[in-house]
Amino acid sequence: MAEAFAALTAGSPAVTRSAGHTVAGRHEFRGVRTVEHFFTVPLDHAQPGGAEITVFAREYVSAEHTDAEAAALPWLLFLQGGPGGRGNRATSFSGWMKAAARDFRILMLDQRGTGLSAPVDRNTLPLQGSAAEQAAYLALFRADSIVADAELIRAALGADPWTVLGQSFGGFCALSYLSFAPSGLKEVLITGGLAPLHGPAERVYRATFQRVAARNAEYFGWYPEDRERVTRIARHLARHEELLPDGSRLTPERFQMVGAFLGGNTRVDALHYLLEDAFVDTPAGERLSDAFLEQVRPQVSRAANPLYAVLHESIYGQGAATDWAAWRVLEEFPQFRPDAAEPLLTGEMVYPWYFEQDPALQPLREVAELLAAKQDWAPLYDLEQLAANTVPVAAAVYKDDIYVDYELSMETAAAVRGLQAWTTADFHHDGIGEDGEGIFRRLLGMVRP
Structure with a gap:
């Protein structure tokens, strides 16, 4: 995947390619304005001229902002847990989204294979051919490809380096983002998602x-x-x-x-x-x-x-x-x-x-x-890049998390230069669902002292 990101950025701090982009709809309800975005991206980012897929993301903005004010807000990309979890379908602002909508345009991504982003299930996957061809197709649906999609989307939106919030597997993706495309990041917030960087x-x-x-x-x-x-x-x-x-x-x-x-x-x-x-x-x-x-x-x-x-x-x-x-x-x-x-x-x-x-x-x-x-899985993290990281990162690490182990999380925290870990026994893996507003504000305050 390192080669794919080299092709994506061509050595420039700004992305030189972008995704095809269509706006399908705009809606307003209960103090929320949404915009439905569809992007065309390569199936295999190492082969940008090959097959393509469509990736969906929904923008959420508070109706308290005028159109001009909303257009000037910085972007926050939310990376959902999973794998296989689509972006949240919010019908009003609450929790972390309520806090974030005061200062950000929120982009809720359906990661490839989920939601409206080339959805994968028992009905659609046979379109790829034999079982071997289906497996080769799905091998392109991991965190590294999700991050490459995000960078093309950021370029299509004309966005500056953005804030990323990653929950659970979304935090794993954020670590891949820090590894392969740190120039696209302003700051990173991770909740219950510090992946082990190595080992079986x-x-x-x-x-x-x-x-x-x-x-x-x-x-x-x-x-x-x-x-x-x-x-x-x-x-x-x-x-x-x-x-x-x-x-x-x-x-x-x-x-x-x-x-x-x-x-x-x-x-x-x-x-x-x-x-x-x-x-x-x-x-x-x-x-x-x-x-x-x-x-x-x-x-x-x-x-x-x-x-x-x-x-x-x-x-x-x-x-x-x-x-x-x-x-x-x-x-x-x-x-x-x-x-x-x-x-x-x-x-x-x-x-x-x-x-x-x-x-x-x-x-x-x-x-x-x-x-x-499958034996030849590509690396998902660049340990040298993480050790030299300059992007502000804050992570909520839950001491009793049964899904993302505390000790392994702290091992990862020590391997990412500058990462600030907030450790707590007050929450389990779904802490962001219980006190999302408080957790979001705490983490954002940690990266913006």
């Missing part, structure tokens, strides 16, 4: 399995009755066929995926409300309720964001195959087995059986296997 994916999962186990223990300390409920549900699913609304079977291991609730400050308590809905009496005996199964379905299906499963481990791939790292590391943590005496709930890890049990992923199984075996 296994080291990530060894750390996060321990974090998830500790979070299970904390949760069951708050809700001891749910310890029995989780075991009871897992045993029931091992003995009885229960179907989700999409017709697929809810297996014990799929049920364990509701552990995603454990990664949040407020969502964690919603897990209790879910579990208490589990069982009802029927003429056929005790069964799982329709209400429970309907609530579980979006937690265990990747229909809305298949790239999350297909590309998840590739975000740690640099020069070696990831080879289902989480699945292999799981063997070291038998308490997460679905047939354990008291099975624990799992986190964000992705396993091969996802592609056997989830109807949205079944057609992508061969592609996922090819990506898991």
